[in-house]
Amino acid sequence: MAWIRRVRTASGATAVQIAESVGGRRRIVRHVGSAHDETELGLLMDRARKLLEDDAQGQLDLGLSLPVTRAAMVPAPTQTLFDEPATVPARRPVVAAPQVLRTSSAVLYDALAGVYTDLGLDALEDEVFRDLVIARVVEPTSLLDVDRVLADLGRTSASLSTRKRTLGRCQDGAYRDQIAELCFQHARASGDVSLCLYDVTTLHFEAAEEDALRKVGYSKERRVDPQIIVGLLVDRHGFPLEIGCWEGNKAETHTIVPIIEAFAARHGITDLVVVADAGMLSAANLRALDEAGHTFIVGSKTAKAPIDLISHFRWHGDAFTDGQIIDTVTPKVGKNTDNDPALRREPAWDPEQHPSSWRAVWSYSAKRFARDNKTLTAQENRARAAIEGDKPARTPRFVKTQSDGLVLDEAALARARRLAGLKGFVTNIPATALPAAEVIDSYRDLWHVEQTFRMSKSDLRARPLFARRRDSIEAHLTIVFTALAIARTVQARTGLSLRRFLRQIRPLRSATIEANGAVQTLPPALSSSDQAVLNDLKNGAT
Template sequence: MFIKKIHNRSGSVSVIVAEKNKGNYTKLATIGIARDESEVDELMDRGRRWIAERQERLHPTLDFDGRAEAAKELERQEVERVVSSIENVLLNGCELILDRVFDLVGFNAIDDKVFRQLVHSRLSYPASKAATVEYLKNNFDEDVDLSKIYRYLDKLNGRYKDMAQEISVRHTMEMLGGHIGVVFYDVTTLYFETDREDDLRRTGFSKEGRHSNPQIILGLLVSLGGYPLAYCIHEGNKYEGHTMLPVIEEFVRKYDLEDFIVVADSGLMTAANIAELEQLGYKYIIGARIKGESDSVKKLILSMPKINGQMHEIDKGGGRRLLVGYTDDRARKDSYNRNKGVRRLERLYKRGRLTKESINKRGYNKFLDMSGDTTVVINRERISQDSAWDGLKGYLTNTDIPTGDVFTAYHNLWNVERAFRIAKSKIEIRPMFHFTRKRIEAHVCICFVALKCYKELERRLKAANIGMSVDKVLNMAKTVTTIVFRLPESGKTVTKTMPMKRHQRIAKLFTGEFWGMR
């Protein structure tokens, strides 16, 4: 008898036990189907045990003097003795990993066990506070009352916000060699599952299409690499362009920053914002609204040769530079989106659903015109004029860095966008079910610390060439067990974390060496 691996067309591997008799192969048993190497190894072990058990049944070992039976009995007693000393079994693999990250970033300076547990739960089991209480009870024997959590959030409020931001900034500066250099700012909206508004939760323009739900605006400042530095919360109906300067000014004052560049999207930059940035002596790179430039500048931009990857510079005076670049990829995207929008307008036109109220500046409705007093038509000439701008993107800056560096810095704004995606999809910062300002602010503070821990774990996994995402590592770690033994003679307890063979890819995360500890 032997074990045979069969590679299937689907990419999976079937592990079987077979035997050869007179040149013919006979399958005796299918052990299982594996989809990765760790599963193959496990099935191979099961196959060897299957063969050993079958061999024992076919050719039993004779025990003439009873020594084998005595050894088995001794073995059984020893196992029972060990098992009887088990005091607890914990599925705490996620907690062990996140504890290390939490401490190494420096958040252990916040000496608060409940805060630590709430941060961990946002990463390993993001859910409502009620579900979090059940999670802590079921997995860690933490008997935390829900009302206690709510009272805790009321007290937490802004208690740890400044401390959490300072720890995150100091750690980020250390990673970046002591100099932050570039800061990226953007905002998003966080909605609530309610129809009720108050002074903070207000309906406004929702980036998630939840225009009927009350929301708040969350502003986030991150460094290169997407590491969170600071955040701010504003009323849901506040103009997002008014949120940026206060958080940057406070950030600069608190950490005495010099020689840095603010990078932001065009939607955040009004003429007043730009003027104030310059008045304060800040360097900036922002997305420029090139279609809103003067006629002479627009004519100059459209006359420039469209060569993929090439940048052109226009001196705006006062130290400002307008950089305009063209890429084929952006041109294809602009054309595709416009054609898609126009097709939607054509469908509405055929159905007679375009009315006078449809004519506005929103999206592709800008291509609509009135013909007479009642008829709405699609302006084909305006569509043609718009196509002349395909592939063009402008950047306004008061720096003197090379054009290529301006392009690279601006397009690193995706770091903020990704930070928001992590906060929303992994940490599940929204929807929020809290209704008081204190609890909302406490919830956002917890999520901010969780985001920093997520990014730090991601950085360490990449540096160690683990080859797995944070989500996959934490998902696998959920089945890592720690056994707590009580020694009957001394009364002391011993804990043993037990990564199994299926945890081989993350086993090193449960060693002190991985975290630089001996």
């Protein structure tokens, strides 16, 4: 027995399907289409009912009135013995009513395919890969469900086996290397690639067992599922340039040097400025980048402030003014005497004079101080509650254990409040080449890579991963990497977030109709705002 079912998709549309029960198991017989409003849903439901009544193509009345020639009444002929017999006019066939064959978001597909072409990705000469990437941008879903998304976009999807072979071709054909080269060329033509931003994230798996790649490791979300470490390198505007993955239990600090070296070797770059957060701050990383001829700007840890600002604290105490910047030095390892507290003036870093130190820039913000102080007060309250008998899931900060029980670590709390409002940066760029204010401004661009990661996790839903083999995982990351390039380009050209862009353009439906024996596709009516967005997307390539 067959019936009609309506399913809510992840994008908010309503999919209309015809299902049947075979041997007690449900099977989807036909996907009629996806509706984005009540009008489309009514058309699709009517079409589905007609398909159930008759397996032939049903008819949907569009309200189009086509002229139909009707047969005229002819009086009976009068015939004499010598007259020729009168010819009775033949009845003309009645023209069938027009019908909707299908609707689709072809405008959206064409717009994204245009961006794909503008980035030069057509050089891969793989239409199936292109469709997988565009489907990932529009509505991330499983490889099995891609045909539904592409059908809604007006495309006929390749078979599942062909899609699987495309993932293998993606690895065997070194697609990621080609895409990285094309992305670099686009970024270089659009701006400056001498400064790149780097960060890492984790992607977890719906799997119970570990293997050589998927490992249980440190998770910022405190998950215990197997995961991988993903590193992403972007330009100062967040456009992706390089992506890599490592075992889930690998330390984040061990990822930056391999991906930077691969990027520099691929494009022959010798003077790259790398910006990363404090998680990448390790003596080995900074030394390796410096020896390779690259410069860096890395966030410093607040705990290093008493060492770096020892002269300031001696001569000025812990008083700071809003926006104050202190340009000084920081030891590469441990402590040294490059910053002499007996001297009132902060040392100006010079690679020849201070071979055992890096340049350190510290800034103070009253707004940051208020935020840090609020956080410290909340942490102090949690610590006091734990001391008084509250049993939290883990021991709060500023709680230490003594022989007589838990006590508040007042010295650590006072030290933290003294450093509230401070933010430090470590670099190997001399002040003569880059003033302290520009060091801070360059680091502030780091939010672009964080935004790109959020896009990959939310809009493109790069996780959780269901792939098991490493080549499939790598192919998935290549598709996500390419989709990120398209998404960032859409944002840069239209000024809209990817989600807002899709919400505005996807409901524009093209209709393919059959009338008077002819099949024709009618484009949707575009409002002025819709046309402006599409023009921005197209003209941004020039």
